[in-house]
Amino acid sequence: MKQNGMEPNNWTFPFLAKACTKVSNFKCSQIIHSHVMKSPFWSDVFVQTAMVDMYVKCNQLDDAYNLFVRMSMRDVASWNAILHGFAQSGFLDRVSHLLHCMRFSGIQPDSVTVMGLTRAVLHTKSLKLVKSLHSFAIQIGIDVDVLLANTWIAAYAKCGDLGLAEVVFNEIDIFTRTVVSWNSMIAGCANFANFFGAVNYYKCMLHEGFRPDLSTPLLVYFHHVCNRRHYFKCGDVDSARFLFDSMSDRTCVSWTVMISGYAEKGDMNEALTLFTAMEAAGDIPDLVTMLSLISGCGQIGALELGKWIDNYSISNGLKDNLIICNAFIDMYAKCGCINDARDLFYAIPVRSLVSWTTMIAGCALNGEFTEALNLFSQMVELGLKPNHITFLAALQACSHGDLLGRRGKLKEALEFIHLMPINPDAGIWGALLGACKVHCNVEIGEYVSHRLFELGPQVAVPYAEMANIYASKGRWDGVAAMRTMMKSNKVRKSPGQSLVQVKGKTHIFTVEHRDHPEGRLIYMMLDSLNLHLKKARLQLSSEADMNCSEATLFSS
């Protein structure tokens, strides 16, 4: 443009910024920022709002906020841009504070504002909050357009009131409804496992003349079957595939539904085939497409494919996206390449809580326990607040690294869990139960397993672990009790599987399943590894004994 002797006007930069938001690329955002700063439009409220939005979309909330507070003039769009930024990240306090400031400075909220507010309360799953927002909007006389109504449909469905979602849906004029309204209603039904409702809405939608392209029919099936994959067999990817093949028009989402279905099943070959077909069809993969491919590679240890996707991401500028980077850290760690994971982690200019947590978990997984715990304290020192997943990762590092749980300091571990500022989830209790098993501790094991039974009475693992603990102490009454509980709760244990991919081929192993073509060799290798481990353990414990006696010597 400049080479052609043309000068950008005040709309050029908002367009550039918007293009940047689509790819969510922080390098691009920096380049655009430097150009805008030099331009005569720098102080234009439109330009600055577009920049705020760009930073929000590029996961640079701090930059967005810094710019926002420096703006000399703000209109409702500027407030909405920053409000959505905080809403998306779930900062409810910040959002309500912003709303106050906004009204105080004389700017009236509009339907976009209310949408942001709704989004902010969504993750609390609080029906009460959604309701109060709804009445707030009506009270201040907001013009409820179809976009806001769609948000409310999804919000009510997510917060557990399908009836209210339906009310909002019915209040939208038939001619105003969009495909999003229908999709939201269908997804709402599917979330309630209301298959008939979903199909019914789908039929009505067709009847009203909406074209059955997009992802709607897939939503009906896939939601029902695969979002509940913990309860249903995932073989139904095939029925989704049947629908997919019969679709005339596919969107990025429909491709991604299928790709992620295969990736989660561990069938990376099929996932990759579809990915190639998607590109050939001219549909551009987005963030979710890439994320499902990357996490699929991590799950089955498909390092070669993972590296290929890494190169692909670099050449398509996706590697500058923080979420993608985090996914790659996870992938490399799960494939055992902790060095690659580490390099990537340190190459990220602005690391998020997820980056830290992923790296900590990756270290724990790869036996780098000290590093994991160091990272944890570094993170806390930087002022980042760990969430339950971070705690779990750190706890796993402890348990693997013979700290607390594995050292037999089960009581201390339990106290630590009770002191945590967050509610312990199944992962955390599971880690402790594993430690109880190692130390054959019935008393704490019983307490922990009951927490796990409360959280998920259908999960087989804690019953089995507790039964093992009882068995190790000869408590056959306890073993029998576990069996009875499993029966009465209708728990069925699916055998654990271990997957590994070598040269593009996936190998699956189950316990005592020795019919792999190279089974003999594999088990010989395992036996020799076991022997090495035993020797190393013996050496360690004799060293520990010596350290102990030294310690007693010095303390007395």
Next chain:
DNA sequence: GTAGGGTTAG
């Protein structure tokens, strides 16, 4: 005349 902030599904 228009252009900056906005909805669902994966």
